[in-house]
Amino acid sequence: MNLFNVYPLFDVEPVKGKGCQIFDKNGTAYLDMYSGHGVISVGHSHPIYISKLSAQIQNLTFYSNSVQNPLQKEFATKLGLVSGCDDYELFLCNSGAEANENALKLASFQTNKKKVIAFQKGFHGRTSAAVNVTDNPKIKAPLNLGFPVELLPFNDIVAVEKALLKGDAAAVIIEAVQGIGGINLATKEFLTQVQFLCQKHGAVLILDEVQAGYGRTGKFFTFQHSDIQPDLITMAKGMGNGFPIGGVLIHPKFEATYGLLGHTFGGNHLACTAGIAVLEIMESEKLMDNSTKIGAYLLEELSKISEIKEVRGKGLMIGIELDFAIKRLRNMLLYDEKIFTGSSSNPNVLRLLPPLCLSQNEANLFLKKFKKQLAIITTKL
Ligand SMILES: Cc1ncc(COP(=O)(O)O)c(C=O)c1O
Numbered sequence: 001m002n003l004f005n006v007y008p009l010f011d012v013e014p015v016k017g018k019g020c021q022i023f024d025k026n027g028t029a030y031l032d033m034y035s036g037h038g039v040i041s042v043g044h045s046h047p048i049y050i051s052k053l054s055a056q057i058q059n060l061t062f063y064s065n066s067v068q069n070p071l072q073k074e075f076a077t078k079l080g081l082v083s084g085c086d087d088y089e090l091f092l093c094n095s096g097a098e099a100n101e102n103a104l105k106l107a108s109f110q111t112n113k114k115k116v117i118a119f120q121k122g123f124h125g126r127t128s129a130a131v132n133v134t135d136n137p138k139i140k141a142p143l144n145l146g147f148p149v150e151l152l153p154f155n156d157i158v159a160v161e162k163a164l165l166k167g168d169a170a171a172v173i174i175e176a177v178q179g180i181g182g183i184n185l186a187t188k189e190f191l192t193q194v195q196f197l198c199q200k201h202g203a204v205l206i207l208d209e210v211q212a213g214y215g216r217t218g219k220f221f222t223f224q225h226s227d228i229q230p231d232l233i234t235m236a237k238g239m240g241n242g243f244p245i246g247g248v249l250i251h252p253k254f255e256a257t258y259g260l261l262g263h264t265f266g267g268n269h270l271a272c273t274a275g276i277a278v279l280e281i282m283e284s285e286k287l288m289d290n291s292t293k294i295g296a297y298l299l300e301e302l303s304k305i306s307e308i309k310e311v312r313g314k315g316l317m318i319g320i321e322l323d324f325a326i327k328r329l330r331n332m333l334l335y336d337e338k339i340f341t342g343s344s345s346n347p348n349v350l351r352l353l354p355p356l357c358l359s360q361n362e363a364n365l366f367l368k369k370f371k372k373q374l375a376i377i378t379t380k381l
Helices: 047-059 070-083 096-111 128-132 157-165 188-201 269-284 287-303 327-335 360-380
Strands: 014-018 021-024 029-032 089-093 115-119 149-152 169-174 204-208 232-235 246-250 310-314 317-321 349-352
Touching: 029 360, 047 269, 070 089, 070 269, 089 096, 096 128, 096 169, 096 204, 096 232, 096 246, 115 157, 149 157, 157 169, 157 188, 169 188, 188 204, 269 287, 287 310, 287 317, 287 360, 327 360
Parallel strands: 115 149, 115 169, 169 204, 204 232
Antiparallel strands: 014 021, 021 029, 089 246, 232 246, 310 317, 317 349
């Protein structure tokens, strides 16, 4: 049987990982500046992660959500403490899109409305409702267009006020730093005003922290660089360091009833074990501090490079905008320098999302190799 051919593939076959390095089938080492779409948070093959998951596999891998599972409570308690959001409640699922599906559904239940306000260049997933609030018409099938969406310019508070004044919005969904859109930062003022307007007009504020959350920008959630308190917070990617897990943090003003949300796999024993291991490592290795420190260093050094049009970001979520398409440069970094980097929906923006344990030496190695390939490509332009 062939695989349904939806992914263009690089000619690399990783078989092993350690920290911020991955090794291909020939034993060649690569520096991972992208974490496989921002998923590897605490580093590849961390010994604590391996030992916790191995021990859990020996005992029990799965049972349904209709029995007691103390691992879910342990995970929720730890998540509340590490994130500083312990007054929220947790619903567990498997991915970012599912987290957003459930958040949008809760917002619609709560308000009995169905219009959603989202933002240009935003990305929220590829499933039913999540893709409808995503700014990419090419990935929406007719059945995804089942409810009205207003896609507004990012950081445009006048547009948000005008849309909310109509009184028909169930929710506003926003990334505090747009990832796939090319690392675009919402201003503190904008987020504060959006929250104020949501409260005024009875719309639910959903912060999509799937990519920017979980310590990547130096705070646990990116909205915590502002003073807002969202109604719903969605997360996935870094949560399980590669084990599929997603979740929604739900403000206590939402009332749970049996069957309102549900899942077969969400919050299973292995997923919770992976989630607990990630939080323990994040805390013990102070990875949020590392993200702040190494991220600031990279931003400073990158901003000195004259060939770069603009460098944007926070912590270890960085966009490098050039005045030409980055596709060739990205291939040169991968094949000639053995460095993984990411792209974005802006063809001129190279996206960096390394594991949060990236060291100063690894950052320097990246800078050296990046400058070398940038010099080669710009002299040939
Ligand atoms: C901000 C954001 N939200 C949601 C998603 C969807 O997550 P998943 O691919 O786990 O469904 C992504 C994926 O890149 C994302 O970046």
